[in-house]
Structures are given as C-alpha cells and as structure tokens.
Amino acid sequence: MRDNTFALKKLEQAKVWVREAGIFLRDNIHQRLEISQKSNFSDLVTNFDKKVQEIIIEEILKAYPEDKILAEESGKNLVSFDRSQENFWILDPIDGTINFVVQQDNFAVMLAYYEQGQAQFGLILNVMEDKLYWNNAHHVFCNNRELVYNPKELSESLLAINSMIYRKNFYKLTDFSLKTLGVRMLGSAGMAYADLLEGKIVGYFSRLQPWDYAAGGILAGKLGFVTKTFKGEKPNLTDCQYVYSLPQHLVGQLVEETDVIL
C-alpha cells in the first residue's frame, strides 16, 4: 500500500478514541457492573459495553458523518451497506465480555477501518495492560514497539483454539493441535490476536463475528498471517463464521491434515 493512499489521519484519530475508551474502562471498572443478558448467560452485555460503543460511534460520526459502522451492539439496520465500496468501521467495544465481568481483566477494545472496501488498519487495545496494537501502511506496532514476524514450526509453537472446536475435534482441529506444544484458551479474540502478533501463539481457530476478527485479521495480515474461513473463503464481514489465522507457511499442512479447505 502506498503511503499517500493510507488513511493516516483517521488512524491517528482512531488511536485517540480507542485509548480514551480504555481510560474510561480502567477508571470505572471497579464500579458495580450492571449485567444484562442477551440470548444467554454466555453472552453477557454490560452497561460499559454499550457506553463505550456510544462514545466511539459518536466520535466517528462527528468527524465522518458519511462513514458506515458495524458494531457488536448495533441493530440490524446499521449493518446493511456495501462492504466492497463504502468507507466503514467495525467496532467491538468490549471483546471478551465474560472476562470483563468475571475477571475485570483480559478484555479488549477493537476497531477496524476499511476505505472503499479496502482494509486500512486494525486497533486492538489490551485495556488493563494499556497495550495498543495498531498498524500503518507498512508495519505493526504494540504501543511504540514494532513487531516482527518470525513464526515457528507447529512443533515448537502454541495454538489458541475455541473450547467447542477443541472439545469436539471439529474439522479435526484437535488432532492438528496435538502436533503443537499445547493449546491456550483465553476467552477473548482480542487477547488471542495480541498473542498471535507477539509470537506467543502461532495460530488461532474460533467461531467469530466480524467485530471479533476484523481488527485482528488486518493486523495479522499486515505481519504475514492468513485469515480465512474453514471453507477457504475470505471472511465476509457479515456473518458469524468459523475463522482461522495462521502463518502462510503452515496453511498447506493445515489443509492436508484437517478438514479445513484451501
């Protein structure tokens, strides 16, 4: 990507908005959490979730009233736009809501931006550690530290995997995981993508909504990871899909040894 086509101004603004959301969350996390329930108890939504979403959406629309926004707590009417043409944002105000509620730790704010349908940048804020993962046109950073891509072989690596996938050997991915040094389950896509970018895990397999993988997929892609559905497609930024992120050099082995399709 050429520098002069990269949305640098929006990146700098977005970093401020996400960091402000992080400050708000850290300042208020020890207040009593008012927990509401969505479809079930595993899908907790807090008043903080909604509040953070309101803050960031307001900032975006104040600066860019024409931009589209897809966010976890949005109604369906906000998500209908042409993902191949529009300038749009994908927001997860609190990723890892259960961790947020139970642990008050290990959760993230995530924001991704696409210009005329083209991925520009992803932001993942590890809120409690105040670590912001972001990319520009060329590189990926954690705060001011540039991250390097140095993925190892499966046999020398750890894997993050969704518990249901692991429990059921879904797509033979549990078998695949046994070729690694072990699995890690963190309960947050943002935490998993942060570990992927840091080289703490080599791959991530889960069932994800667009706001779960948008920022992580952009960041990981900028480093050299592939992000695809288990059926070999580019994730569609619309539906909940089975999605993985893995170094390019391990995709052949994945396709050969599991039911995941190239």
Add this chain to the structure above:
Amino acid sequence: MRDNTFALKKLEQAKVWVREAGIFLRDNIHQRLEISQKSNFSDLVTNFDKKVQEIIIEEILKAYPEDKILAEESGKNLVSFDRSQENFWILDPIDGTINFVVQQDNFAVMLAYYEQGQAQFGLILNVMEDKLYWNNAHHVFCNNRELVYNPKELSESLLAINSMIYRKNFYKLTDFSLKTLGVRMLGSAGMAYADLLEGKIVGYFSRLQPWDYAAGGILAGKLGFVTKTFKGEKPNLTDCQYVYSLPQHLVGQLVEETDVIL
C-alpha cells in the same frame, strides 16, 4: 495457626529468595535460551530452570542445612524423606516451562514450606508481572494487597482445566465445565493458582506433580479452597496425581455430577 508457631523468619527469607530468582529471570530472559529435552518436547528444561533451582537450594541449605528439599530438577535421592515429620521445602524453579520458552511470559517461580510436616506457606511469583502471592498465618496477599475469598456459583464462574482432561471428558469434568461460563487454559499451574486466588477462576483441574500444587494448595487452602485428588485423597506430595482445587461449597456438586470421589 497461632502466630508463635508460624515460620515467619523463613517466610521473609523465602520471599527474598523468590524475588531474587524473579529478578535474575527478568534480567536474563532475552538471552538465547538453551533448550534441552527431558522425556519429550512437552517437557522442556532450560538452563534457566536449573540455574534458578541451584540458587534457591543453595540459599535454603546455607541457612537451614538440616532442611529437606523436593525440587523439580532434583535427582530421586533428594526426595526420600518423611513428609509427616521433617522440615521441608518444595520448589518449582520455573513453572510453565513451555510458556517460558515460547512466550517469555506466563510462568512462575513457586516455593512451599512445611514444618514438622505441617504446611506453613506457599509463594507463587508471576515473574514477568512481578506479582508475588504469599500467605502468613492468617491471610493471603498479592504483593502488599490482601486477597479476599468470595467464590461465586459455577454458573457465574470460569474454570481452568488441563487440556487432556478436557479433551477426553476425563472423570466427566468436561460435562462439569459446561455448567460454568467457560474454560481457560493457561499452561501453568502457577498462573492458574494465581487466577484462583484472585477470583478470576473458581476452580482448577489438572494432573500435577507436588511442585505444581504445593504452594498453590497452601495458598488456596488458607483462603478457603479445598485441594484433593480426584480419588478424594489429600495429595501425597510424592507422586504425580490428578488434583483439583475448588471452593468448599462446590465440592458436593462436583462429587454428585462427576466421577470425582469425596
């Protein structure tokens, strides 16, 4: 336990030794790790592991030459002593060796002390976050912060569980885990016990060596958790056993709904 029977002097010394080990590890972790293999690649031993063990054992024996020591890297000849009578220490120089090697994060130094066979204190140092968990005769602390025991019901909690146990529904514990909000796999008993003490998880199920559960079991017990084998016994501080730690009020439900015995 009455204050005048508690090994307070040894506690203060042990805190210094463990913190010194932590400083050594943080100062040297980015050196190239020389990795050796024990029985298999999942059982990595590093030169750091051995170095930390040497340092701490030397300190203990310099101050208390009569004390016995059980440590992960010890030969068999060091582990034969009467656990019901002796003054002894149990040391894990680096718990979570794979995390240490792969992630350079999420590992612990653990040390436990027993006087005339009676558990006195446990120390768990989260090395990279420099958080020391410890207990005196009455309370449990993380650095200078006293920890409180406020375990929730299963349905509002997270569980840490060994991946093999989870994969195989061993003792029906995967079924049991499905009554919680989810499972977490951290790859380190020390990290799991730290999360248990902090209330971030409500229980922990794994296959553990004495040095994996000694410090954690003492600390958790001081707060109010039960630590037992899956066969209902007190762990014997000798063999590798299936061990759990859980709040007392959840043990009945565990025994009723799984193959774990009271």
